[in-house]
Amino acid sequence: MIPRYARPEAADLWSPQTRYRIWFEIEAHAADAMAELGVIPKAAAEAIWAGGKDAIWDADRIDEIERTTRHDVLAFLTHVAEVVGPEARFLHQGLTSSDVLDTCLAVQLSRAADMLIEDVDLLMAAIKRRAIEHKYTPTVGRSHGIHAEPTTFGLKLAGHYAEFQRAKERLAMARFEVATCAISGSVGTFANVDPRVEAHVAEKLGLAVEPVSSQVIPRDRHAAFFAALAVTASSIERLAIEIRHLQRTEVLEAEEPFEVGQKGSSSMPHKRNPILTENLTGLARLVRSAVVPALENVALWHERDISHSSVERGIAPDATVHLDFALRRAASLMERLVVYPDNMLKNLDRLGGLVHSQRVMLGLTQKNISREDAYAAVQGNAMKVWRGEGRFLELLKADPVVSKAMTDAELEALFDLGYHFKHVDTIFARVFGEGA
């Protein structure tokens, strides 16, 4: 995890203390269920909760024990006994370490998903506000980086909003995928632990019961989880690339917020660089890099091998924490993005009206000019504009083929921006609901 790209609230999900708390809860809830089943004394379960509920676990001490036992869960249980007292011997009966580890990971990933969904909500709210603000701000639509036809800046943002709406649904699915509890013993047969213990722990932790665990929770779930994060990261990248393009010197239709006192460059004081969105581009690559190892983690040997563990110690905190950071950064950025509608208009007009060429072509065909002739007329005049030999509207008016088919007024009507925006409302209603 790169501290510079980690919010403390997010990083805390992966702290030793958080992990130990969850471990304790799993063990203590399991003890409750066992006490209920008569496997261990009820008083023991109560004593465990009493002694451990509010404990601050001593990570250094646990590390010290682990240096001898070389086993993290055993080291923790030894420390619990130090804190809670002799009743701790009733803990973990019939459980295997993975019951604790995998269920804990499920809790952590679920919480991470909740956090990421909240982040997406923040980002969506920011995009929505700006989309509505710029619902009818004209800007040029570009395909292949080349001016195409007019659109609005709000429509651009509506597309990103809809994409993050999908990201949110995918994250909700991802949460659903990983939110399962396994307390099933060494090879998942419940030989030494009653399935009702699992059911109890699952309910208390807000998890579903894993239908078949085999010491471990199957890793296809985690692969699907990280894939959802990766797609979300790519959606952030798409937004970031859009802004980076808009901030290019030659385009300058929008700019990242520039803090007072911030130095853009050590050597070129006039520069305002889109470093936030460039950073988001890089973070997207980092978050995506979790997908392949997560996929490679699926095919564990037989009932389990532990090759997935080191991978997850890396990708689980890194991908969730960096994606959280990226989503928050994107949200803050979108809230404060500086938009230049005047520059958008200037750019839109840059080609002397060429962005209306398709409309002119269609207009001509509606005047019973063949598609080929219309195409030729439009392309010919377009090329003149391209070479700087005039503005499109004037050239068309002067073109014999065109002027024979259309009056000047008819031609002028074809250059009306409103024509392009007549369905903006329809699209906004699809995305934001009626009335947006």
Added chain:
Amino acid sequence: MIPRYARPEAADLWSPQTRYRIWFEIEAHAADAMAELGVIPKAAAEAIWAGGKDAIWDADRIDEIERTTRHDVLAFLTHVAEVVGPEARFLHQGLTSSDVLDTCLAVQLSRAADMLIEDVDLLMAAIKRRAIEHKYTPTVGRSHGIHAEPTTFGLKLAGHYAEFQRAKERLAMARFEVATCAISGSVGTFANVDPRVEAHVAEKLGLAVEPVSSQVIPRDRHAAFFAALAVTASSIERLAIEIRHLQRTEVLEAEEPFEVGQKGSSSMPHKRNPILTENLTGLARLVRSAVVPALENVALWHERDISHSSVERGIAPDATVHLDFALRRAASLMERLVVYPDNMLKNLDRLGGLVHSQRVMLGLTQKNISREDAYAAVQGNAMKVWRGEGRFLELLKADPVVSKAMTDAELEALFDLGYHFKHVDTIFARVFGEGA
């Protein structure tokens, strides 16, 4: 696409003829809607259907035209005019090529998803049959490749069944992701085409309407699609690895079906190699390789660039066709897998009863021996078994600490396999429903 790993039915989804048929349907349905709206003559729309409905499109001719126009959809439309006649000039009005291309891809990917879901059903049916057959076939559960505790072969298979059940749900979600129609014009504003045209085409093709398209359907959808395929491929790999392990000479608990007349090796005639599952392992890598380029396709520039196109020409057929092949091969293999219950039992007994060690340890603690003493007693005798100094049960009976705590009969009861299988039914009910 590697022909050797392509079923004709699957490959056909991606043939030029299939593509042209879908293109025609999109254009002709759009024409219907335009006729209904009065934009083009109804007779034209009818003539188009009449002339093109059952046409076999001439791919060579279209290629020939494309060599001049350098534009695939225009080449197709020119050919349609050759076949359908002059009414074809009413086609494609207000549409952009991507309206056709992207909606066609949506149809193809949806059909591919349907096919893959059917494949998973076949595979699940095969696994279920074998799982029920071997519900109580004892086998050793292995963690880290080392014998752990008894389980049943049916339970192993139940785990794979549950995993493919999840794969099926993910593929259904993936289908949902990509099954959208966009008929929205050059930059998605519907400037020259009424949104009702899109609605009509979508309905006719069984697609949803894409809420915001920007000449293209956003590529986060496709990234999520290929990610679902990749996770499915990894689940196949897990199954394949399991079988490859079981077929190892030293294990030989199961074998791939061996055809009469098949030569396993040019040089070692006794060999029966798990080549089908090794092949599935390789195919899983191939299918997974679509994920990264699909993620890289998301961040297109502005309203679109066409960098995604060449990528999709590769990964869309390859990943779907090879995954279909892999699922079918896996299904056929599971149907005919040769299982050796005797060898499973022999292996289970291989460690002289050590697989019961945890149960013995728990049994001792229930006799008021401390966890540490129980652990020491079990570990000591286990090490003797390991060194070949006797079978576990006999050694335990002779151990002073153990024999003081337990009678021989009590010890023998701890070695009962049934103890481990008492919850098999519970797990089967979770996976296959009650009564499986």
Added chain:
Amino acid sequence: MIPRYARPEAADLWSPQTRYRIWFEIEAHAADAMAELGVIPKAAAEAIWAGGKDAIWDADRIDEIERTTRHDVLAFLTHVAEVVGPEARFLHQGLTSSDVLDTCLAVQLSRAADMLIEDVDLLMAAIKRRAIEHKYTPTVGRSHGIHAEPTTFGLKLAGHYAEFQRAKERLAMARFEVATCAISGSVGTFANVDPRVEAHVAEKLGLAVEPVSSQVIPRDRHAAFFAALAVTASSIERLAIEIRHLQRTEVLEAEEPFEVGQKGSSSMPHKRNPILTENLTGLARLVRSAVVPALENVALWHERDISHSSVERGIAPDATVHLDFALRRAASLMERLVVYPDNMLKNLDRLGGLVHSQRVMLGLTQKNISREDAYAAVQGNAMKVWRGEGRFLELLKADPVVSKAMTDAELEALFDLGYHFKHVDTIFARVFGEGA
């Protein structure tokens, strides 16, 4: 392999006929060596060459035989016997199929590398010619997409040339990695084949001897090979992205060649889209997608498993053929790239001289103004330019702090482009040698 992105010469490397020819050569050279060693009759080796040297192998017939034997090399040998006659029984003695398959792959990958190196040479030649042509064509250097300081278009190209020089060296290393021959038998012990056979075949095919093969040539070699291709693909992407940026409507400093008769868009006739470089961007993603499966192929089980085979049937042809296509397309594009020096100058001047700000700042510090004061003066005036309140030079002349430190002539001298180009020659000499 996507036919549209495959040159016939490249695809032919992977045709069945090419493969069978190489197989025959391997077997026949091995027969020569065995004859020399007295293992088989010399007459047999001669008869084999006589019968097979110019044979056109019947791929359909071999497929037919394979449907029975389910073994490709055995099917081929059976067919060789049909063509060459009974002496063919002396072929393949002591060999294992992989001796033939892996050595053949080494030949194919080596030839592919040779082809790719030739392609890079073509591309480098094109870039060099254009770099020298534009050695002193001024253009703005951009960091973060924002104007920074002047550079020349030739310098930009020199950077790409140097990068492809490195690509060439990496491809040469990649060729070296894979160009090994293994004729070592079932587990690589030479139990049934003399190492001198391997040495002879290696020499005849221009390969090195694989020091330790284990039925297969180790796959770390192939992973390194595909990694080299992937880095090359990324270098193509960098060039492609540069051109796509330069062709943006707002920038228009260069354009892809536009064929007479080519239609850029079905709907917007004025559009000239950088579709070649967008295509290169996509092809780069495709070529790169071979890296992960190639890395996953390395860890085969024990002496070998065959999981790598299906992967290589896909990635070996696809990655080499598509990279060849991409390099050729890039070379042709660079040969014919349309460059607009006037637009470069216009863009360079777009910020009213701000690109000279760092130089002004340095100039001020050399006049004993503190770095902080110089920074403040420059930034203040830069911001005015940014807001459209004047050109940089005039504002500086009017600034009291600046004008106190420098004369107008001194200031003007700081705006001289030549100042920035004084080391162009040094850099060109590094890249192209003296005198370029």
Added chain:
Amino acid sequence: MIPRYARPEAADLWSPQTRYRIWFEIEAHAADAMAELGVIPKAAAEAIWAGGKDAIWDADRIDEIERTTRHDVLAFLTHVAEVVGPEARFLHQGLTSSDVLDTCLAVQLSRAADMLIEDVDLLMAAIKRRAIEHKYTPTVGRSHGIHAEPTTFGLKLAGHYAEFQRAKERLAMARFEVATCAISGSVGTFANVDPRVEAHVAEKLGLAVEPVSSQVIPRDRHAAFFAALAVTASSIERLAIEIRHLQRTEVLEAEEPFEVGQKGSSSMPHKRNPILTENLTGLARLVRSAVVPALENVALWHERDISHSSVERGIAPDATVHLDFALRRAASLMERLVVYPDNMLKNLDRLGGLVHSQRVMLGLTQKNISREDAYAAVQGNAMKVWRGEGRFLELLKADPVVSKAMTDAELEALFDLGYHFKHVDTIFARVFGEGA
């Protein structure tokens, strides 16, 4: 970076203190060169060295300054001035931050490569020692996980040794790739800094001069670097998978060293799990995951964007430190690997002599039995062995076809292990040189 998989010596390469030291050296060497060129006073350069040479830089203070300036190099320079005094104002003249950052990264990656090469040396030394120890330890060679023919454990290890020899060469190339220095200013034109400054710094730091930098060192170099690490990681994975297989309960030909006091499992005290090699398998996935983002970093926009930076803050420390850890762990493991030659022999004999089948087949064809008849005879008897109906040698002696062609003594000679090992020396000489 996961602390648990980081050696302090490796992690220290990436500590703030190390980074600041390198930054200072770059700046101070540059100052020397500038003083030599008369650009700044010699006394200033000397004062800078005097004040900063042995300084411990205050990372917290630098962070504090950065919170205002939002620029890491400027913050550092401000702090240097605090420590070194006013002469520090002569630092960084004509430099851009990236000159410092990228050259520093080159130093760090070069040092990391040196460390990794040393690690590979350790691993190779361990493998070599064990290979020589087990040069003639018979073991079965396995293809597809199925017994094939005899080989020796030394030969297996020789293959891994040769692979790490290649890894070492690749790491040396990777070091060569990244070890370049760029001190060329804002867009790489040396506008404000003499190329001789770059040459001086490069020489002092043991780097080559980057022929064309464009504010940044081109990232194809780094992509090639991380690719070399990824291939090395996959070679570790191959070794790890081999050991994991050998340690399987049913195979048990080797075991990871087991520490006294170590608990293998909390619940199954007899278990010795190959957790080190499973961990290496996971670490290989982690190290490999750097490849894709490194490839995606290549295509920066124009002269540079900063998207690569966040990626490298993650992958540069993580991939180098975890690979170092994995190589050291692998070396230590190979030093102490517990090998069971008796079990190897037992397994080799497990198939009742079937591993000699190819040799028998060849023997029969040398007795003028046709390949088909020999194959049939061998396969028939092999199948009997397979079904447990006898040992191969005895069955062959009793077979009428075989016994007619060969005496019992001739048959017995075909079962001699020495036959398979006659070229072990040849292969060892290839790998370790003569006399190994």
